[in-house]
Amino acid sequence: xxxxxxxxxxxxxxxxxxxxxxxxxxxxxxxxxxxxxxxxxxxxxxxxxxxxxxxxxxxxxxxxxxxxxxxxxxxxxxxxxxxxxxxxxxxxxxxxxxxxxxxxxxxxxxxxxxxxxxxxxxxxxxxxxxxxxxxxxxxxxxxxxxxxxxxxxxxxxxxxxxxxxxxxxxxxxxxxxxxxxxxxxxxxxxxxxxxxxxxxxxxxxxxxxxxxxxxxxxxxxxxxxxxxxxxxxxxxxxxxxxxxxxxxxxxxxxxxxxxxxxxxxxxxxxxxxxxxxxxxxxxxxxxxxxxxxxxxxxxxxxxxxxxxxxxxxxxxxxxxxxxxxxxxxxxxxxxxxxxxxxxxxxxxxxxxxxxxxxxxxxxx
Ligand SMILES: *Cc1c(COP(=O)(O)O)cnc(C)c1O
Numbered sequence: 001x002x003x004x005x006x007x008x009x010x011x012x013x014x015x016x017x018x019x020x021x022x023x024x025x026x027x028x029x030x031x032x033x034x035x036x037x038x039x040x041x042x043x044x045x046x047x048x049x050x051x052x053x054x055x056x057x058x059x060x061x062x063x064x065x066x067x068x069x070x071x072x073x074x075x076x077x078x079x080x081x082x083x084x085x086x087x088x089x090x091x092x093x094x095x096x097x098x099x100x101x102x103x104x105x106x107x108x109x110x111x112x113x114x115x116x117x118x119x120x121x122x123x124x125x126x127x128x129x130x131x132x133x134x135x136x137x138x139x140x141x142x143x144x145x146x147x148x149x150x151x152x153x154x155x156x157x158x159x160x161x162x163x164x165x166x167x168x169x170x171x172x173x174x175x176x177x178x179x180x181x182x183x184x185x186x187x188x189x190x191x192x193x194x195x196x197x198x199x200x201x202x203x204x205x206x207x208x209x210x211x212x213x214x215x216x217x218x219x220x221x222x223x224x225x226x227x228x229x230x231x232x233x234x235x236x237x238x239x240x241x242x243x244x245x246x247x248x249x250x251x252x253x254x255x256x257x258x259x260x261x262x263x264x265x266x267x268x269x270x271x272x273x274x275x276x277x278x279x280x281x282x283x284x285x286x287x288x289x290x291x292x293x294x295x296x297x298x299x300x301x302x303x304x305x306x307x308x309x310x311x312x313x314x315x316x317x318x319x320x321x322x323x324x325x326x327x328x329x330x331x332x333x334x335x336x337x338x339x340x341x342x343x344x345x346x347x348x349x350x351x352x353x354x355x356x357x358x359x360x361x362x363x364x
Contacts, residue, residue, distance in 0.1 A: 016132060023123055028330055032352045034343040035332040037170065037198075037308050039230035041279035041346060047272040051265050058264035066260035073263045076270040077238045081223070083210045088243040092258060092266075096197060096224040096237025100164075101127050103220060103239075105252035107191045108133035108162050115160035117146055119336060121170045121195065128162075136160060144172040144302060148183035156187040163188060166195045167209060168202060171334045171341050173304025175202065181209050185216055191245070194221045197237075198306035200228030200280050201287070206305075210240055217242040227307060229269060229276050236266045283307050287344035293354045312339040320360060327356040 025036050034040070043051070074087035081090075093099040100123070108114050110132035116124045118137035125135035138154040140146050155163055163184055167176035176194075185192045194209035209221045220241035225231035239246075269276055290309045291301040301311040314320050317340050321333045329352055331342040342353055 014132075016129060020126070020129065023126055025332065026330070028325070030325065030328050030330040032329040032345065032349045034308075034345050034349060034353055035330045035341075036232075037227060037306070037343045038232050039227055039279060039283065039307065040343070040349055041230055041283070043230050043269075044272075044275050044278065047269065047275050050272065051268040054264040054268035055261055058260045062260055064260075065256045066258065066263055068256050070258045070263050073258070073267050073270075076267050077240075080270055080273055081210060081240055083208075083213070083240075085210070085213075085240050089213075089240050089246060090238060091241070091246045091249050092236065092238040093253070094235040094237075094257065094262065095226060096195070096222045096239070097123055097127070098235075098257070099222050099237045099239050100124075100193065100195070101130070102249045102252050103191065103193055103222075104128055104131045104133060104162060106248045112161040113158065114162045114164060115155060115158050116164040116166070117151065117154075117169075119144070119171060119334070120164070120166050122334075124164050124166075133161070140174075144169065144174045146174075146176065146180055148177075148179045151180045152183040152187035155184050160188065161190045163190060163192045164195060165192065165209075166197075168198050168305035170197065170306065171308075171332070171336070172310050173302055173306045173308060175206075175303065175305045178207060178209060178212060181212055181219075185212075185219060190218065192216075192219050193239075194219070196221055197224045198227055199223060200277060201284055201307045202305040213240060213242070217244060220245060225266065225269065228280050229273075230279065231266070231269055231276070234262065234265050234269075236262060282347070283344045286347060286350040290342060290344055290350060290354065294357075297358060308341055308343045310334075310336070310339055310341045312336075314338050314340055320357075323360050324353070324356050327359070329353050329356045 074090040077090045078085045078087050104127050108128055108131045113134045113136050114128035115136045117140050128135040136158045168174055181194055199208055213219055220239050222239040224237040294301045294311045299311045300313045301309045317333050324331055331340055334341050
């Protein structure tokens with residue numbers, strides 16, 4: 001299911017979409033699925049009941065269009081994020097992918113360019129090209145870190161319309177120090193997006209890019225409920241930015257893009273943020289156990305502030321991926337040489353992965 005039909009050649013497809021491959025993380029019904037960085041802990045029962053009540057309530061009015069400006073949900077996100085944010089500074093969509101798409105529809109588009117430091121989230125180039133914009137990949141050090149001078153120099157040279165900074169970075173897990181965000185912002189007149197999809201897994205005492213918003217009207221910080229909130233299936237993402245930037249996104253969204261069901265479910269889940277986030281500490285502990293065990297097995301894990309670990313010194317990633325698959329464990333081969341990526345699951349899932357890997361004994 002990864003590629004596209006050869007018959008696509010016969011359709012009058014946009015020239016700039018020809019030869020592209022859709023996002024295609026394999027979906028396979030394996031007992032242990034640790035490949036797309038989901039929170040594998042289910043939503044706690046008490047919270048699920050409350051969400052169900054809220055959704056049932058919303059269904060009574062589902063004959064009407066929902067609140068187009070999702071006012072209540074925006075207030076919920078402003079409260080959750082803190083930092084003195086108000087609802088005019090909040091935007092939301094069906095997953096942060098849609099939020100990013102809105103940003104690129106408004107600020108990228110034909111003839112413009114979007115810049116990011118590779119390797120980074122594989123959706124960025126797809127979202128950029130989907131709007132007709134070009135994608136320019138900058139580079140990182142060998143260990144996937146960045147420094148402020150190099151980052152600013154690369155952005156200044158590329159003169160992009162939009163910069164996407166993934167903090168911490170997927171698929172590498174790498175933290176992004178805030179001095180890099182500041183330096184990149186000063187090096188461009190374009191929009192700077194900091195994608196904090198995994199922020200809740202970062203060390204608690206670290207400062208979010210949200211702290212940089214005051215006085216930076218071209219900066220947007222996006223988040224998602226898909227990872228820490230265990231809400232991937234509900235499709236809810238959001239951002240914080242200057243009210244004028246948020247206003248621009250209303251030009252490109254579809255009318256009533258957030259369904260009444262989605263708004264009700266997300267608002268109810270936010271009321272239980274503490275419970276929803278209860279598994280975060282456990283996931284962080286499993287992540288650190290993965291890193292320690294990988295080292296002991298002779299692999300080299302990269303530093304991670306996320307709910308996954310990228311590790312290298314894998315002799316033959318495709319073979320290791322397949323051998324784990326055959327043992328019922330699905331992880332991700334992201335196409336980086338001698339490397340694989342695994343999501344931290346529950347303690348049992350994590351053990352299943354580590355035991356299966358240990359049984360292969362194939363570290364080079
Ligand atoms: C998972 C992920 C997202 C979130 O996607 P949703 O559309 O909110 O599910 C965003 N950015 C990155 C880097 C991710 O890995």
